[in-house]
Amino acid sequence: MKSRHFGKEIWIEFVTAFLICTAGICMLEGIMGMMFFPEERFGYEAFFSPPLFAFFSVGFGLVTRSRKELSIRQVIARHILHLALIEAFVFGVNYLSGVLFSWKIGIALALAIAIIFAMVYTVMYMNDRKSAALFNEKLKQYQEDAANREG
């Protein structure tokens, strides 16, 4: 039964991914800026870039969803597509805003995006593991209670 709880879970998942992603992008911009553009200075508008990139990156996650039950292979393929869309988006925005950088910086950026991508999914996976452990604990209690009730 699909319920309103499912909708709530989707939002919690979206917000969690968005916050982790924003934090990751802040660190990425800081580290890459210090490494490759130490002399550059920005205005306050620069603060909006991490949440904006995070919002679109998490939004592209829609490609991992489906009404059908996906096989593990399909899930992996969709995650690869998700990462490709994020990479294309980040490089596209940089290109359209006239930011030009060397191959070296390009490769570092692509790798950093992949690391943040992996980081978001790792944190979400750890969160699922925690929730599975709590579920398993409660399941034993549920089974004991039910067995006692039903003699």
Place this chain on the structure above:
Amino acid sequence: MKVNIRRIAKKEEEQVTIECVEITPEIKDIYSYVLTKGKELSGVENGRICRFRLEDVCYFEALDEKVFAYTKSHVYEQKIRLYEAEEAYREHHFVRCSKSMVLNLMQLDGISPALNGRFFAHMKNGEKIIISRQYVPKLKQIVMGGE
């Protein structure tokens, strides 16, 4: 032993009362039989009609317009739709875990995370089945309540 049958109007008030001097093994047998009677199912395995207990079913699965009941070592074809099994056996701890499966919470050993917000259900018969992400909240609600 005297046996009385008294007709009543309401189905939900149906009950069996055993009046005895002491609880002997025979009385215990009758008690167990009554308890399991309503929960006994029949299904087809290798062309033979077999009877089995609902509580032994790990999960029901819909495959090619047919529904199968899986116990530890047997698979029985059922003459029931999956949604009917879900509704009929809800009280017996059966819950939908994907579009094609209804699992028995009493036969569930535990869950572990899978990719994409899904979970694996590790059944007591050693099988591992998928819990789709849209059914996870309902499952958690049943087992964990409001947590």
